[in-house]
Amino acid sequence: MIKSNAKQRTSDLLEGEIGATLKRITIPMILGMVMMMSFGLIDTFFVSLLGTDPLAAISFTFPVTFTVISLNIGLGIGTSAIIGKLQGSKALTKSQHYATGSIMLSVLLVGALALIGFFTIEPVFKMLNATENLMPYIFDYMGLWYLSSIFLAMPMVGNSVLRACGDTRTPSIVMAAGGGLNALLDPIFIFGLGPVPAMGIKGAALATFIAWIVGALWILYILAVRRKLMLPRLLSLSELRESSREILKIGLPAAGANMLTPVAGGIMTAVVASYGAEAVAAWGVGNRMESIASIVVLALSMTLPPFISQNVGAGQVSRVKEAYSLTLKFVLIWQFLIFLVMWGLSSWIAVAFANEVEVSVLIQLFLMIVPLGYGMQGIIILTNSSLNAMHRPMTALTLSVIRLFVFFVPISVAGSFFFELKGLFAGTVIANVAMACVSLFVFKRAIADFENDTSPVSEQ
Incomplete structure (x- = not known):
């Protein structure tokens, strides 16, 4: 039964009607993320009840925590691209080895990054312009958060394995739970x-720690025991080296691209901090609302990436083009409606x-301006994920550098200089519009290259 279900999911991605297939695999993901991010917003809400300083402190942690999470995201992208292509080409045994290697690799790399982060809490947050009165709150939160981040690696990368095999329902359940x-x-x-x-802000980190441990144990059981998508053992050093090499070819550039976001976010937080703790608190809430x-x-x-990866593995470029075009049209309409809703509810x-x-x-000001650019931001995000799925991680990395350090930071800082x-806030909108145009142009070039090349991606 397990093998039959897996074959059916793969078949749907390769042969099913594109709009209906994307809808089927995306809706469970949306529901899971709605619940997970809503709970994250609740997390921020509870901390806000402690006062402005704790809220500002946790806002300062966002760029740093997202740096670690970005490594997981990048490894998940690499894992999804590799596993999806192997599934599309029916190399199922090799897929098991790579799935096991991806989880082992994520634990090792995230553990190393978390260790470095733990011993550099003070200099890092002082560099972000965190004031002395906020440092005790930051230490309380980040000390435990770094330890818990190791357990986050397993469900994040494990969920990427499931999605690459066409299963988005199970990852949604794990995320929501x-x-x-x-x-x-x-x-x-x-x-x-x-x-x-009562533990204050440290209690929020402890709640996260326990939730991620549960998620890690659960995803390992699903992959190794119930679904047999990974091996029920650790890989040997030679096996780990082989699988890691392929995953890192895509995962490291993808992780680097994602890590640039909190670097840029850290710069922006430092700029916002010059307007006071109230501005930082508002910026933090606005960013959480942006996630929702x-x-x-x-x-x-x-x-979208598993869909693209499997069709890349099967050599079906027309389905890749149609899926990309369909999702972009939908996102532009949807995100404009979201902007109207956020404008109307901004005061509440x-x-x-x-x-x-x-x-x-300041929160209301953020919500009445920044969401106008969310549709264009959607084009940027989906283009990068599509390029990674097509095994073009360096192109995606280059676009991320351009987005953040040619458009986002310079334009936003210039806007701040002239209009506070x-x-x-207006600068972020302008930057998204400019970058969306660049992203569309680059993707069209990549598709043209793909169509003209009989071997558009490297063989695994």
């Missing part, structure tokens, strides 16, 4: 309940997440 457990434990550990003492508003785009960025959202009037005003925070 982890987010739900985190949200359930948050108020208990933050504010205390019965014998459990971009759920559909992020879900498509996880479900601002009041819900801020106790101080100044923070509330309002100019900074």
